[in-house]
Amino acid sequence: MSGQAFIQTSSGQWLSMDQFPGTQFLSLAEPVPEGSIHLLKLKAGTTIPVHTHPCDEYVYVLSGIVETGGVTCSQGTFWITPAHTQQGTHKAITDVEIITIRLGKMGVFESASYV
Numbered sequence: 001m002s003g004q005a006f007i008q009t010s011s012g013q014w015l016s017m018d019q020f021p022g023t024q025f026l027s028l029a030e031p032v033p034e035g036s037i038h039l040l041k042l043k044a045g046t047t048i049p050v051h052t053h054p055c056d057e058y059v060y061v062l063s064g065i066v067e068t069g070g071v072t073c074s075q076g077t078f079w080i081t082p083a084h085t086q087q088g089t090h091k092a093i094t095d096v097e098i099i100t101i102r103l104g105k106m107g108v109f110e111s112a113s114y115v
Contacts, residue, residue, distance in 0.1 A: 005029075005114045009039060019109075022046030022092070028099075042066065042092035048109070050088040055104025056085045064096030 003073045007028055017023040019094040022043035023111075035055065042064075052068045073079065081087045083104070 014041070018045065018075055020048055021087070024046070031101065032103050034101065034105045036106075040098050042090070042096045042098075042099055044092050044094050044096075048088055048090040050086060051079070051085055051107055051109040052086050053102060053104065053107035055083050055102060055107075057087075058101040060099050062097040062099060065093040066096045066098065067091045067093055083106045 007026075009026060009028075012026045013026045014026050018023060023046055024041045026039040027036060028039065031037055039062075052102070059079050059081070061073050062077055063075050064102070065072060065074045067073070068079070068086060071079075
């Protein structure tokens, strides 16, 4: 990148994740090859199954309440998941928006696989 980049998230290209109905994401940056910094919206009741990533992942809850692995996380909660650590199920208790920083490939989900 030759200079600063600015993304207006309110007018960005939000994409649906068909394999997880009730989710939308907005890619913000690729900090390392195959990594991702993105916003993720989950509608209340949405679940993302148990999964692992082959890299470290960092999550910050911007709004709403999400339960992950039996822990209830609300606005202002930050969590870290080391590489190869099983996480989830993630369940949106309310409408939720999080920002995720993943330092490598997506990983493997119980019901789907992403590379």
